[in-house]
Amino acid sequence: MPPEAPVPADLTPQDVAQWARRAGLPLESERLDAVTATANHIQAVVATLRELDFADVPPASADTVGPEVRDAAV
Secondary structure, eight states: OOOOOOOOOOOOHHHHHHHHHHTTOOOOGGGHHHHHHHHHHHHHHHHHHHHOOOTTOOOOOTTTSOOOOOOTTO
16 A cells, blocks of 8 residues: 555645736635635545555446536536
8 A cells, every 4th residue: 555645734825826826817815715715625635535545446448437428517
């Protein structure tokens, strides 16, 4: 089993604003809290997924996966 990756520290609104500016996407101050919460949630989900061991799970074949569904709501 691979060693556990360190859990990333939660981002602050200031961190989020800085990353957004670097990406050319300045955020309005009233959106910073919501974007920060979303970014921290995504980090937590990714950290959890990295801990899962998929060694015994075979890859899905095209025969077992259903047709692609396009959802206009996404």
